[in-house]
Amino acid sequence: MKKAEREHVNRVAELGCVACYVQSGEWFTPGEIHHIREGQGAAQRAGWLEVICLCVGHHRHNDKVAKKIAVHAAYKTFAATYGDERELLALTLNNI
Ligand SMILES: [Zn+2]
Numbered sequence: 001m002k003k004a005e006r007e008h009v010n011r012v013a014e015l016g017c018v019a020c021y022v023q024s025g026e027w028f029t030p031g032e033i034h035h036i037r038e039g040q041g042a043a044q045r046a047g048w049l050e051v052i053c054l055c056v057g058h059h060r061h062n063d064k065v066a067k068k069i070a071v072h073a074a075y076k077t078f079a080a081t082y083g084d085e086r087e088l089l090a091l092t093l094n095n096i
């Protein structure tokens with residue numbers, strides 16, 4: 001991982017969960033780095049510049065109490081609710 005990539009990933013992580021922003025209008029919910037098109041296999045995995053930040057409830061496990069849908073649990077519902085990965089990437093890049 002190159003230095004510029006690491007710096008970029010740090011900025012994305014500092015911004016916080018992009019789906020929380022769509023859901024609540026607030027940035028800075030701590031989260032994890034999610035690779036765009038992660039589900040399509042390593043061969044097609046996008047580079048370090050194509051990452052977004054998602055909290056656990058928006059990344060791995062649906063959170064019924066907080067009404068969060070996780071990208072890895074229910075991608076179609078996630079995309080219909082918050083926007084697809086490309087839209088969330090654009091939103092991220094416009095705000096870092
Ligand atoms: Zn979130």
Ligand SMILES: [Zn+2]
Binds near residue numbers: 034059072
């Ligand atoms: Zn992920």
